[in-house]
Amino acid sequence: MTTETHExxxxxxxxxxxxxxxxxxxxxxxxxxxxxxxAAHDAGVAMRPHxxxxxxxxIAHLQVQAGAIGIQVAKLGEAEVxxxxxxRDILVGYPVVGEAKLARLGxxxxxxxxSVTLDSDEAAAxxxxxxxxxxxxxxxxxxxxxxxxxxxxxxxTEATDFAERIAALPGLQLAxxxxxxxxxxxxxxxxxxxxRLTLEACGAAVETARxxxxxxxxxxxxxxxxAGTFRFAIRCPGVTEVRPGTYVFNDRSQIAQGAATEADxxxxxxxxxxxxxxxxxIVVDAGTKVLTSDRMLVADPPATFGRVLGHDEWDLxxxxxxxxxxxxxxxxxxxxxxxxxxxxNHVCPTINxxxxxxxxxxxxxxxxxxxxxxxxxx
Amino acid sequence: MTTETHExxxxxxxxxxxxxxxxxxxxxxxxxxxxxxxAAHDAGVAMRPHxxxxxxxxIAHLQVQAGAIGIQVAKLGEAEVxxxxxxRDILVGYPVVGEAKLARLGxxxxxxxxSVTLDSDEAAAxxxxxxxxxxxxxxxxxxxxxxxxxxxxxxxTEATDFAERIAALPGLQLAxxxxxxxxxxxxxxxxxxxxRLTLEACGAAVETARxxxxxxxxxxxxxxxxAGTFRFAIRCPGVTEVRPGTYVFNDRSQIAQGAATEADxxxxxxxxxxxxxxxxxIVVDAGTKVLTSDRMLVADPPATFGRVLGHDEWDLxxxxxxxxxxxxxxxxxxxxxxxxxxxxNHVCPTINxxxxxxxxxxxxxxxxxxxxxxxxxx
Numbered sequence: 001m002t003t004e005t006h007e008x009x010x011x012x013x014x015x016x017x018x019x020x021x022x023x024x025x026x027x028x029x030x031x032x033x034x035x036x037x038x039a040a041h042d043a044g045v046a047m048r049p050h051x052x053x054x055x056x057x058x059i060a061h062l063q064v065q066a067g068a069i070g071i072q073v074a075k076l077g078e079a080e081v082x083x084x085x086x087x088r089d090i091l092v093g094y095p096v097v098g099e100a101k102l103a104r105l106g107x108x109x110x111x112x113x114x115s116v117t118l119d120s121d122e123a124a125a126x127x128x129x130x131x132x133x134x135x136x137x138x139x140x141x142x143x144x145x146x147x148x149x150x151x152x153x154x155x156x157t158e159a160t161d162f163a164e165r166i167a168a169l170p171g172l173q174l175a176x177x178x179x180x181x182x183x184x185x186x187x188x189x190x191x192x193x194x195x196r197l198t199l200e201a202c203g204a205a206v207e208t209a210r211x212x213x214x215x216x217x218x219x220x221x222x223x224x225x226x227a228g229t230f231r232f233a234i235r236c237p238g239v240t241e242v243r244p245g246t247y248v249f250n251d252r253s254q255i256a257q258g259a260a261t262e263a264d265x266x267x268x269x270x271x272x273x274x275x276x277x278x279x280x281x282i283v284v285d286a287g288t289k290v291l292t293s294d295r296m297l298v299a300d301p302p303a304t305f306g307r308v309l310g311h312d313e314w315d316l317x318x319x320x321x322x323x324x325x326x327x328x329x330x331x332x333x334x335x336x337x338x339x340x341x342x343x344x345n346h347v348c349p350t351i352n353x354x355x356x357x358x359x360x361x362x363x364x365x366x367x368x369x370x371x372x373x374x375x376x377x378x
Numbered sequence: 379m380t381t382e383t384h385e386x387x388x389x390x391x392x393x394x395x396x397x398x399x400x401x402x403x404x405x406x407x408x409x410x411x412x413x414x415x416x417a418a419h420d421a422g423v424a425m426r427p428h429x430x431x432x433x434x435x436x437i438a439h440l441q442v443q444a445g446a447i448g449i450q451v452a453k454l455g456e457a458e459v460x461x462x463x464x465x466r467d468i469l470v471g472y473p474v475v476g477e478a479k480l481a482r483l484g485x486x487x488x489x490x491x492x493s494v495t496l497d498s499d500e501a502a503a504x505x506x507x508x509x510x511x512x513x514x515x516x517x518x519x520x521x522x523x524x525x526x527x528x529x530x531x532x533x534x535t536e537a538t539d540f541a542e543r544i545a546a547l548p549g550l551q552l553a554x555x556x557x558x559x560x561x562x563x564x565x566x567x568x569x570x571x572x573x574r575l576t577l578e579a580c581g582a583a584v585e586t587a588r589x590x591x592x593x594x595x596x597x598x599x600x601x602x603x604x605a606g607t608f609r610f611a612i613r614c615p616g617v618t619e620v621r622p623g624t625y626v627f628n629d630r631s632q633i634a635q636g637a638a639t640e641a642d643x644x645x646x647x648x649x650x651x652x653x654x655x656x657x658x659x660i661v662v663d664a665g666t667k668v669l670t671s672d673r674m675l676v677a678d679p680p681a682t683f684g685r686v687l688g689h690d691e692w693d694l695x696x697x698x699x700x701x702x703x704x705x706x707x708x709x710x711x712x713x714x715x716x717x718x719x720x721x722x723n724h725v726c727p728t729i730n731x732x733x734x735x736x737x738x739x740x741x742x743x744x745x746x747x748x749x750x751x752x753x754x755x756x
Binding site for chain 2: 017018019020021052074075094095097098100101119120122123145149150151152153182272273274275276277281283285286288289290292293294295318320321322323325335336337348349352353354355375377378
């Protein structure tokens with residue numbers, strides 16, 4: 001830990017009106033957005049950030065202003081918030097299933113540019129039907145499983161056959177292929193392995209798009225991405241679009257992935273020490289209701305729930321809903337009422353728990369923003 | 379699994395307007411409340427339910443109507459919501475630290491009966507100061523650590539000495555002792571051990587209260603509790619008040635603790651199957667943004683994130699933010715668009731993620747309630 005870190009932690013701690021509170025440093029957000037935008041631009045790859053990390057229309061607009069061609073969301077509720085806020089190009093990176101959601105998808109497609117990801121004939125039939133009913137065309141990316149084992153078809157023939165069926169459905173426009181190479185987070189143990197696995201995954205997506213094109217279909221888009229693999233993915237020949245999310249804020253997992261440094265942390269949790277029942281144990285007012293129970297997104301994650309900025313040796317060893325328990329040296333100079341700045345393991349779900357966040361610029365509070373797309377699960 | 383379970387799951391699944399959605403069966407809630415109220419009444423112990431589980435003023439009122447003397451909350455924001463809704467007796471079971479919170483505590487004490495838990499001279503000084511300034515008296519329970527190793531003083535002399543210092547502070551009224559024997563969840567492996575550990579913890583609280591009384595102070599209250607230990611704690615001689623929370627809804631952990639059966643489940647998550655990329659893998663539309671990453675509250679928790687009502691063999695083996703991944707038999711008859719009912723590992727933080735919940739009575743939807751005390755972390 002450096003003096004600079006200590007000073008930054010102290011400054012951040014003092015800026016929250018009360019705790020626990022997420023503080024967003026908008027200067028660091030802008031730097032993170034600009035740096036990634038420049039890297040993608042230099043690589044000739046389009047940016048479509050996943051807004052799940054921030055859930056804030058204000059930051060989505062910063063991303064678009066920096067050159068993003070649009071955004072990705074997971075859920076229709078997020079798309080509606082972002083469309084209401086003036087974002088014009090939205091990829092719903094999630095199968096839209098069920099009549100209620102299809103009707104909302106149709107509404108959205110009538111007012112902004114909407115594309116979706118699909119990996120099943122059942123979901124494709126629904127999207128095709130609503131697009132036809134509404135007289136709109138919805139662009140489709142075929143989701144490929146390049147190692148995450150979540151959604152997605154096998155690269156190659158399985159995905160290509162499905163793409164052909166998509167191309168034949170009314171109301172749909174086959175736009176290309178989509179993968180989220182999230183398995184790299186937990187399978188790779190160093191940058192060499194991260195690079196190899198990322199290029200393997202992206203290469204499989206590129207090759208599948210080529211196979212689709214060889215069958216005579218336009219499939220211009222090869223969309224890949226995650227914040228942790230961004231720096232490798234933009235250098236994969238044939239990738240046309242990347243979708244990092246966490247890069248706007250960063251977190252303990254991104255630092256562990258080598259994708260960010262402490263200086264790139266733009267969102268932290270300010271907490272207060274509420275108890276020191278034993279000299280070697282303190283309790284802060286942030287538990288799982290603030291930090292979640294998420295472990296770090298790394299191979300063999302340590303069983304701790306965040307680290308303390310400026311006190312690398314003070315891990316959060318246990319959380320309950322309202323209590324964060326830290327083991328500290330018995331001699332540590334920390335008192336009840338002191339504030340500590342926590343770097344969360346995984347910032348995206350942490351933001352999703354907050355009703356509002358404190359925003360700072362040039363070291364001063366300039367706003368408290370409601371997390372407009374928080375809790376949009378439907 | 380029984381035919382009855384299958385039928386109940388199918389009925390619940392059909393009642394959500396869209397998914398993922400929490401469905402609350404208010405008839406089961408009432409039965410759970412009444413059964414616990416009767417057990418506490420028969421044992422001569424007062425009920426003060428922790429409302430963190432439901433965060434719904436409507437259910438707090440049901441608890442009070444069934445005889446609860448008041449409620450417990452963790453945070454002032456929860457207390458404010460409940461006071462606004464007409465709940466008159468609120469224990470803030472958390473150290474109130476910092477000027478902003480002390481001012482809010484003073485406001486609350488001016489309009490409802492407020493008590494607090496304390497385990498430090500620093501926090502006690504603040505509460506004493508605000509009570510004196512406002513001309514109110516705030517009742518204090520001394521928090522004792524009976525095994526959880528979170529907050530709380532050692533039972534016996536350490537806690538008794540602190541109680542004497544509390545009694546000497548202006549604006550405070552020493553009311554008794556408080557413990558949360560939550561360690562029983564993870565340390566006990568059967569009911570015999572649960573009973574032994576609960577009675578040990580409660581006995582330590584009772585004995586500390588007696589020591590305080592022997593020093594000439596009134597300390598009438600011995601407040602203990604958790605849903606998992608409720609049935610043992612009410613039978614501990616000297617305990618005057620119990621504070622179960624999860625008993626209103628129950629969850630997978632409570633069933634595993636032997637504190638509830640499947641018939642007592644009053645809150646479940648209705649999900650939709652959005653993908654079946656392989657015959658032996660389905661994906662549902664509930665991930666950690668709905669179910670949290672919480673493991674079961676048991677010794678050696680299994681690494682799964684919820685079970686499927688009516689399909690005991692279909693564990694949720696992996697979650698990401700929006701995806702729940704289930705391993706199923708390749709021959710299983712389940713399709714994209716089907717709905718599954720998930721029993722969460724831990725219902726309290728699951729409710730905290732929901733903006734609103736669907737309420738059913740006599741098998742029909744009778745409302746959709748905003749989760750009024752959701753996200754109240756300050």
